[in-house]
Ligand code: FES
Ligand SMILES: [Fe+2]
């Protein structure tokens with residue numbers, strides 16, 4: 003997948019955490035640009051971005067990755 | 072909220088005492104517990120619920136001075152001991168299978184929550200439930216959901232700074248990220264109102280059975296004892312890790328039966344929020360806590376399995392009644408609303 007994250011106070015403040023077998027957590031991002039090119043505003047202090055490609059709420063993780071095993 | 076109705080000798084004795092003005096000289100309160108399963112004991116669970124509630128929003132007809140009365144704490148301890156013992160006993164094999172097993176603790180906890188046996192309330196609500204069953208589900212849940220997150224918040228001051236920061240980050244989201252209308256408790260109240268139910272705090276406590284109260288009491292038990300802080304965090308992890316996918320199903324069932332979007336919104340929000348929270352709770356909080364203090368692993372797993380086993384019992388109870396076309400608690404009668 004391609005996701006671009008925009009930083010709230012400069013990109014250096016964005017922290018990315020990769021969860022094994024699951025999503026990517028973003029802290030400090032202001033928005034995510036999804037595969038469709040649409041801009042999705044970040045609404046909470048940490049967001050989980052889908053990495054498995056199966057979320058029904060892309061670009062956000064909706065837990066579906068757990069059903070893929 | 073008023074003090075609930077007494078359901079037996081223990082609650083009668085305790086409620087009689089706290090309906091009076093606080094009297095520091097009142098002396099000990101002697102109660103005798105019934106034998107039998109504490110988890111299903113109405114008298115025990117309602118007394119515990121009320122004693123815990125003194126620390127949350129309390130009751131308009133109870134003197135606030137009772138909160139730390141030693142004779143009430145003594146009764147509370149007398150009720151908590153068999154409740155905790157029963158919970159530990161119930162999950163002993165599952166805890167033993169997870170504690171000390173190879174692999175990352177977060178992975179083991181995810182595997183546990185994914186595979187824990189129990190009937191699926193979410194699947195039933197999604198596909199088969201009637202409007203009345205959806206309402207009944209919502210009213211049982213209100214007992215805990217209107218104080219959602221509060222019991223886990225007690226744990227914050229008991230943690231080291233790094234884990235504390237992670238827990239606060241998660242709880243901040245539960246409390247709406249600074250937006251009062253987005254506090255999860257408030258979203259739940261909104262869902263109740265839109266579903267034609269009473270959203271006032273504690274409204275259904277008198278109606279629900281012991282198992283529904285036990286779901287709430289277990290979190291308070293873990294949250295209010297420093298000794299059980301790891302169990303509280305394990306419980307939190309299990310709640311979060313069994314939420315996203317079920318909440319999607321609940322939301323679908325709520326819409327299928329013709330309820331409005333605001334009823335479903337609480338569940339919509341949890342699909343997304345808890346996909347974040349489960350990672351924070353299991354990886355960032357539970358696993359890190361145990362890395363720093365390995366001796367806490369068994370209690371993390373205990374808290375998680377206790378949550379799962381109570382949820383499974385609760386689900387079984389509702390589904391059994393619904394299978395027989397009955398209700399555990401009949402929802403209030405109302406005009407049938409035809410879906411648009
Ligand atoms: S990573 Fe969770 S749904 Fe894709
Ligand atoms: Fe929540």
Ligand SMILES: [Fe+2]
Nearest residue numbers: 311344345348
């Ligand atoms: Fe959550």
